[in-house]
Amino acid sequence: MNPKKPRSVGASSPLNGFGKQDAELKRKRKVAEITQALNATPVDVAALRRMAISEGGLLTDEIRCQVWPRLLNVPVSSIPEPVERENNKDYNQVLLDVQRSLRRFPPGMPDEQREGLQEELIDIILRVLHKNPQLHYYQGYHDIVVTFLLVLGERLATALVEKLSTHHLRDFMDPTMDNTKHILNYLMPIIERVNPEVYDFMQEAEVGTIFALSWLITWFGHVLSDFRHVVRLYDFFLACHPLMPIYFAAVIVLYREEEVLDCECDMASLHHLLSQIPQDLPYETLISRAGDLFVQFPPSELAREAVQQRSQQTASSTFKDFELASAQQRPDTVLRRRRQEQQQPSLDGQTGALVAVQPTARRFVRLAVMGLTVALGAAALAVVNSALEWAPKLDLQFFP
Structure with missing residues (x-):
């Protein structure tokens, strides 16, 4: 009689199957939470931020088409204006950069489809620059724009790239570096x-x-x-x-x-x-x-x-979180959850070292509120600022 072989944990292992089932359940739960946040009145932008930050992000491009505009507070009903290329001072440089961007498109994409997207990419960039003459094109800008184009399509990408260019990317688009x-x-x-x-x-x-x-x-x-x-x-x-x-x-x-x-x-x-x-x-x-x-x-x-x-x-120092509402945010819930986490030392996955519990309650509360900042954005601070006079401001403060 042949000895019984030990069961390995492989593709057909029940353990591995349970892991896949658990991952799929988490995925479905997250999709449901995103859908609920999008259907709320008003839209629960704080929850969308948490979903975007948490493990796995927004999961699919279909979801991103719905959530990215909400994160930037961008209306999606505008129709892109036509672009006159030849009279645009940036056209030649944009054309060169876009022509060199072949690797930014999915492998195996038909040449005709890619060339069509490259034309749309040029139009988006020139449209934003023409509408905002205070912005200056820089090499590398097209790498950001092409990401939005591939995810959102030309119409949505134009609206989001314009908002992004006048906020997050604004400092990169100055006349100097x-x-x-x-x-x-x-x-x-x-x-x-x-x-x-x-x-x-x-x-x-x-x-x-x-x-x-x-x-x-x-x-x-x-x-x-x-x-x-x-x-x-x-x-x-x-x-x-x-x-x-x-x-x-x-x-x-x-x-x-x-x-x-x-x-x-x-x-x-x-x-x-x-x-x-x-x-x-x-x-x-x-x-x-x-x-x-x-x-x-x-x-x-x-x-x-x-x-x-x-x-x-x-x-960046004047970033105001795009007027996101904070009425439905519950910082007290976040604070309680973080308090529980602080009471349980955890194992750092990279170093194997125990993460130390914060030594003082004041330090904990400060970290909790700043954790709110990461998860919910600057608007969340408005909710807790009156109760915690030391609460940090998200805006940058520069010193002479």
């Missing part, structure tokens, strides 16, 4: 607070922050090859403060700690290493970590170091 460089200056203070050893190594190598420029100005669309990862990040960024991409850039560097410290301590070597972004990042873990860092080190606490002898405010 001064404000863009200033936003990059937030990267090193975040790294210094989390890992002084990595910070000191980067300072000694004099690598600067230019390696993260393309990450920031394209919302990582230019450097990630898998479109699924790009739209997952866009879910996250659209639901958060405009500076969240710089926090995500910081967690990528921090995640690569061993690679950084093993690298030659010189500018060229370290710049080359950091600019080659890995494609197999644990995106959900990093998204969660970026949110944690925003809670622990909000922009207002980093501003003095980031300003570096400059007192000029960026457009």
